[in-house]
Amino acid sequence: MKDHEYWWDRSGASDPEIAKLERLLSPLGYRPSRRRMEAVGYLQAGLALAAVLVLFWLAEPHRSGPPDTGWSVNVLAGTPRIGAQALTGTGTLLPGQWLMTDDSSAAEIVVSDRGHVRLEPGSRLYLVTTDTLGRRVRLTEGMVHVAVWGPSGGFVVETPAASAADLEGEYTLTVDARGHGLLCVESGWVSLERNGRTALVPSGAQCEMRPGRGPGTPYLAGASTDYLELLRAFDFDSAQTAPVNELIDLASPCNAFSLVYLVDRVEPMQRGRIFDRVTALYPPWSGITRAGIVALETSMVATWQDQFECFESEVCRASCLPDVL
Amino acid sequence: MWSRVVRTAYTGREQHTSNSVVTSAKRFDRPVDWSRSGLHLRRVPPRDHVHSPPLSRWVEESQAGRRESFDALTRHYAAMVHGILLSHAPRAEAEDLLQDVFIKAWQNLGGLREVEAFGPWLATLARNRATDFHRRKRSEVSIDALDPADPSAGRHAEAVRVLELIRTLPETYRETLVLRLVEGLTGPEIALCTGLTHGSVRVNLHRGLQLLREKLGVVK
Numbered sequence: 265m266k267d268h269e270y271w272w273d274r275s276g277a278s279d280p281e282i283a284k285l286e287r288l289l290s291p292l293g294y295r296p297s298r299r300r301m302e303a304v305g306y307l308q309a310g311l312a313l314a315a316v317l318v319l320f321w322l323a324e325p326h327r328s329g330p331p332d333t334g335w336s337v338n339v340l341a342g343t344p345r346i347g348a349q350a351l352t353g354t355g356t357l358l359p360g361q362w363l364m365t366d367d368s369s370a371a372e373i374v375v376s377d378r379g380h381v382r383l384e385p386g387s388r389l390y391l392v393t394t395d396t397l398g399r400r401v402r403l404t405e406g407m408v409h410v411a412v413w414g415p416s417g418g419f420v421v422e423t424p425a426a427s428a429a430d431l432e433g434e435y436t437l438t439v440d441a442r443g444h445g446l447l448c449v450e451s452g453w454v455s456l457e458r459n460g461r462t463a464l465v466p467s468g469a470q471c472e473m474r475p476g477r478g479p480g481t482p483y484l485a486g487a488s489t490d491y492l493e494l495l496r497a498f499d500f501d502s503a504q505t506a507p508v509n510e511l512i513d514l515a516s517p518c519n520a521f522s523l524v525y526l527v528d529r530v531e532p533m534q535r536g537r538i539f540d541r542v543t544a545l546y547p548p549w550s551g552i553t554r555a556g557i558v559a560l561e562t563s564m565v566a567t568w569q570d571q572f573e574c575f576e577s578e579v580c581r582a583s584c585l586p587d588v589l
Numbered sequence: 590m591w592s593r594v595v596r597t598a599y600t601g602r603e604q605h606t607s608n609s610v611v612t613s614a615k616r617f618d619r620p621v622d623w624s625r626s627g628l629h630l631r632r633v634p635p636r637d638h639v640h641s642p643p644l645s646r647w648v649e650e651s652q653a654g655r656r657e658s659f660d661a662l663t664r665h666y667a668a669m670v671h672g673i674l675l676s677h678a679p680r681a682e683a684e685d686l687l688q689d690v691f692i693k694a695w696q697n698l699g700g701l702r703e704v705e706a707f708g709p710w711l712a713t714l715a716r717n718r719a720t721d722f723h724r725r726k727r728s729e730v731s732i733d734a735l736d737p738a739d740p741s742a743g744r745h746a747e748a749v750r751v752l753e754l755i756r757t758l759p760e761t762y763r764e765t766l767v768l769r770l771v772e773g774l775t776g777p778e779i780a781l782c783t784g785l786t787h788g789s790v791r792v793n794l795h796r797g798l799q800l801l802r803e804k805l806g807v808v809k
Contacts, residue, residue, distance in 0.1 A: 271798060272791065273775040281802070282770070288748050289771045292680055294671035294687075296664065550745030 291549040295567070334358035335373050335394055340382070342369025363389045365406070375399060375419065379412035392422070407438040425473035426458040435465075445473040448485070464569075469521065474500050483522040491519045498526075508534045515541045524569050532558050546571070648704040651695070659698075663691050666708065669782040670715045672772040676756060676763045677719035680749075686722060690715050709784030754804045755797075762797030769794055 269275040271282050334356040337346065344351045344365045357363050357373060365371055365387050373381040376394065383389055387406020393399065401408075402422040411434040412419045421428045424443030428435070434450045447454060448470045456463045456471055458478030465471045471482040480499030483492065491514045494507045508530050515523055520542045527535045539557045549571050556564040644665065650658035670690050674683040693714055701710055755766050764783075768774045774782065780790045 271769075271794065273777055282798070285751065285770050285801075286773070288744065288751060290773060291745070292675065292748055292752060293771045293773060294668045296667065547744060550748070 291571075333394060334361075335375060335391065337363060338372045338374070340370040340372050341385070342366065344369045344371040344383070357391050359391050359393050361391055363391070375412055378419070379410070381412070382409040384408065403437060403439050405439050405441065407436060409436045410434065423473065424475045425477070426456045426461075426463075426479045429455045429457070443475040447471045447473070447479075463525070472496065472499070481522050481525050484518050487519040487522070488514065488516070490514060491516075495522065509537070512537050512541050515545065517545055520545045524571075527557055527565060527568075528560055535560070644707065645704045648698070648701070648707045652698050652701070652704075659695055662707070666711055666782060667691075668772040668774060669708070669768060669779075670711060672768040672774070673712055673715040673764055674719050675752070675771060676760075676767040677716070678722050680752070682722060686715075686718050690718050693718070706784065708782045712783045751801075751805070755801060757804070758797060758800050761793050762800060765790060765793040766797040766801060 270277065270279040337344070337351065337355045337357045339351055339353060339355075342365070344363060346355055346357055346363055347361055349355075351371065363371060363373065363383060365383050365385050367385050370385055371383045373383065373389075375381060376399075378399075381389075381401070384407040387408065388404045389406070389408065390402040390404065392402055400420045400422065404424065408421065410419070410421065410430065412430055419430050421437055423437065423439050423445045425439075425445040428437055428447060430452060434452065435454050436448045436450070438446045438448075447456060447465055449465045449467050451467045453467070454465045456465060456473060456479035458473070461478035463471050463479035463482055465482045468484060469482040470485055471479055473479045477500050481495055483495060487495075491511065494511050494514065497507055498511065508526065511526070512523065512534070523538045523542050527538055530538070535558045536554060539554045543554075548568060552564055552568045552571075557568060644662070647658040647662050647665075651662060667687065671683055671687050674686045674690070678686060690711070694711055697714075701707060752767075752771070755763055755770075758766065765779060768779045768782075769776070776790050776794055777787065779785070779794075780787045783790075785793075
């Protein structure tokens with residue numbers, strides 16, 4: 265039995281019978297309310313208003329309670345700086361201060377008791393607030409790795425292109441010198457938002473973002489170069505005619521996932537083509553119909569996207585990451 | 590240009606890239622072997638984290654009245670509760686029963702003395718709720734009817750048939766099978782959530798799968 269542990273913990277080679285049962289039965293399983301996740305987009309906008317209200321509340325003379333305290337920072341490598349102050353060992357990052365690393369230094373921020381944020385070399389991060397109503401930092405350049413647990417949307421990373429709010433999980437966020445961002449989600453969900461444009465990025469997926477445009481369309485890390493170039497043109501290049509048909513033609517197990525997220529941004533005829541192409545690769549969960557997707561029935565579209573909630577296609581994994589298998 | 594160490598979303602391993610993520614993707618842009626079987630979606634269990642969710646602390650904070658901590662517990666245990674309910678009640682009822690279980694948990698959390706026992710305690714609440722449901726003799730007919738012309742209706746009917754077969758198995762096997770095959774929890778996760786020992790879960794799962802295969806007429 266030890267040689268065939270797939271039935272126990274999915275280790276080892278896949279057991280075809282069990283895998284078949286999983287495929288058949290998983291649509292009957294628990295599905296978290298996606299509307300709750302979508303509400304995070306509104307939550308982010310609401311947090312701004314809440315922050316204003318909190319400022320008024322703080323100004324009340326009778327208010328008592330802990331002030332907006334800082335977070336502990338540990339040096340991981342080299343000599344990071346908090347403002348102009350070089351950091352050795354440990355320090356405290358206060359709201360309104362910058363934490364900066366050069367090419368040979370790195371630091372870890374302990375987010376109260378909710379997790380940690382690792383600042384990689386060559387990064388600049390500004391602490392906006394540690395208030396429990398909405399912990400918020402701003403990454404202007406470099407890379408952070410975030411592993412924070414707690415209420416959905418309770419930790420926000422602002423970038424020049426979009427704001428990332430976690431729905432409990434772990435992710436990496438990178439910003440280059442142009443302000444272009446890349447989000448890679450390792451577990452859980454992360455919501456990206458800017459100027460009313462939102463993207464919900466699940467575990468195993470990535471999403472690019474551009475200043476002035478906001479987040480693009482999530483995709484799997486193994487998507488092909490051709491597909492990514494077309495997707496970028498669709499997401500960010502307003503001068504080009506949207507290459508939707510070409511995107512659909514390039515659909516494969518590695519990129520079908522992102523097509524599902526395009527349905528509410530394309531014409532009805534293209535929605536039908538997307539449905540046909542994706543469902544040829546992955547049969548839809550029960551209750552999801554072509555007519556409903558073409559008509560953009562909200563709950564049906566959300567359910568279809570939930571089908572790819574935590575995605576790991578065996579074929580895609582094998583063909584896209586041969587070096588690590 | 591991402592001239593940084595890039596952590597892949599899949600494995601968490603680090604790769605040094607000298608170009609953008611496009612180059613990173615190009616390395617893996619190989620022809621897909623369409624002849625491979627097993628092309629499917631799979632619910633991936635939560636990956637191991639360096640920082641595991643602080644379940645005991647969430648329970649303590651919930652007992653102190655913090656709703657956001659209880660919300661975190663709800664998200665963490667929802668699949669387990671849903672699976673237990675599904676092994677006893679129709680799918681159409683499981684969603685409502687799920688809400689009932691967590692409402693009851695919130696109302697009675699103060700009586701829980703050992704915070705580490707929250708998972709097994711919650712599992713017991715779920716089983717009790719399912720028993721209560723049957724006592725009230727609600728309709729057993731699923732309301733998940735589909736348009737017969739819908740191409741996905743056949744698959745759903747087959748899934749419901751297999752679930753019904755699982756429900757005919759002894760209770761200890763039934764729950765473990767639903768948690769493994771329907772909710773996507775692994776054996777270790779089932780043990781962690783329900784408080785059963787790894788050995789008990791292993792036996793339940795192994796024997797349950799054997800019985801299910803017999804009922805399905807599958808020769809192994």
